[in-house]
Amino acid sequence: DTEVTQTPKHLVMGMTNKKSLKCEQHMGHRAMYWYKQKAKKPPELMFVYSYEKLSINESVPSRFSPECPNSSLLNLHLHALQPEDSALYLCASSRVGLPTDTQYFGPGTRLTVL
């Protein structure tokens, strides 16, 4: 099974709401990633978790809070977002250790902030 699942598929939230995005994989991968993709732009890396520890934060605002509760799950907690945060949020996973390792992406959560 090479599937990365993401829920929900679509999310609409107000600027004062708190919501969470969920990502799950069962490939035994120990690296997990969050990317943000604006319309007609390439994905941009937000966070990297390696062995359930945050290893990279690409200067993402604190209103985005990642969490990796175990090796199969990755969450992205959202609070006080701005309309410009509306985007497709992609989760990916891979093995850890080699530059040849493939990243497997989920279908994304399309977020709209009103």
Added chain:
Amino acid sequence: DAKTTQPNSMESNEEEPVHLPCNHSTISGTDYIHWYRQLPSQGPEYVIHGLTSNVNNRMASLAIAEDRKSSTLILHRATLRDAAVYYCILRASISGAGSYQLTFGKGTKLSVIP
């Protein structure tokens, strides 16, 4: 990270070969060349990767110049399902993290004409 340059868009007729170029003149000796593609409304998916030698798999072929400053992704018979944005990515290591991030460039949008 070393940068890549790709044409913004290309067109191909169905069932004809497609050659997608990528320039990476500042590539380092240890950078792997990866190609991912993103079909409409989906997350990116791995296509192929290589270091120095040409590579083939069931999806495509990768031709790497002898000086490694450019590469070409070859789709041998384009189908309508191959219409996507194709990203050429140099895989850089993250010091101490053990995971290898993907830095996406703008990519080439491939249109396939029936």
